[in-house]
Amino acid sequence: MTYHWVDCEAAFIAQRYDRIAGLIGLFDWLFFVPPHLRKRAAARLNLAAGARVLEIGCGTGRNFPFLRDAVGPAGKIYGVDLSTGMLRKAHELCERERWTNVELTQCDAAEYIPCEPLDGIIFGLSYNTMPHHLTVLRHAWKQLRPGGRIVIIDGKLPSGLGGKLILPFSIWLMKNTMLGNPFIKPWNDLAALAEDFAMEEFLFGSWYVCWGSKPAQPHISEPVEQLIAAE
Numbered sequence: 571m572t573y574h575w576v577d578c579e580a581a582f583i584a585q586r587y588d589r590i591a592g593l594i595g596l597f598d599w600l601f602f603v604p605p606h607l608r609k610r611a612a613a614r615l616n617l618a619a620g621a622r623v624l625e626i627g628c629g630t631g632r633n634f635p636f637l638r639d640a641v642g643p644a645g646k647i648y649g650v651d652l653s654t655g656m657l658r659k660a661h662e663l664c665e666r667e668r669w670t671n672v673e674l675t676q677c678d679a680a681e682y683i684p685c686e687p688l689d690g691i692i693f694g695l696s697y698n699t700m701p702h703h704l705t706v707l708r709h710a711w712k713q714l715r716p717g718g719r720i721v722i723i724d725g726k727l728p729s730g731l732g733g734k735l736i737l738p739f740s741i742w743l744m745k746n747t748m749l750g751n752p753f754i755k756p757w758n759d760l761a762a763l764a765e766d767f768a769m770e771e772f773l774f775g776s777w778y779v780c781w782g783s784k785p786a787q788p789h790i791s792e793p794v795e796q797l798i799a800a801e
């Protein structure tokens with residue numbers, strides 16, 4: 571039997587996440603998200619104090635504590651999400667923690683442009699929910715400074731027979747909860763762009779963190795044609 575995934579419209583995705591915004595902590599438990607996964611992903615960004623970082627699909631801000639630890643009070647955290655309900659929870663978190671260096675924006679991530687170059691970008695359990703994920707990734711790549719790093723964390727089907735056996739249930743579960751396309755392979759998308767690409771898996775290959783860096787700009791002495799090709 572062949573299985574297919576049908577992408578949803580952006581408005582439908584936003585409405586779904588508006589409804590489940592208060593349940594994200596429960597879903598972390600339901601889907602067996604490894605407790606250390608978010609902290610591990612933030613560490614893989616390799617951010618220094620004072621750095622500028624963007625989370626695409628920031629949701630309720632569950633990654634913010636780890637990003638905040640990385641960049642410190644002098645750094646800046648940008649968060650973008652399509653769902654107003656999720657961002658409302660994120661705003662509440664920032665106010666509760668008195669974080670003044672977090673800027674949240676409600677929009678399509680493919681249209682978001684920060685006011686400064688970014689040192690790091692993270693897709694926190696969001697890449698597979700975006701039907702136009704390649705467009706978003708390439709747009710984000712342009713906002714990243716040379717030497718900056720992109721990190722993607724998400725769930726995936728384990729390799730081999732186990733993944734094939736749970737595929738029908740995974741499709742049903744995603745359609746009724748997070749709307750994450752189980753057929754997407756974000757690590758391949760990122761590896762095609764980045765240098766120093768790496769990936770690690772957890773819980774028998776059902777969760778992963780992958781990351782890669784944007785190549786440094788060519789030396790000023792290189793021909794103009796090479797400069798254009800590297801952009």
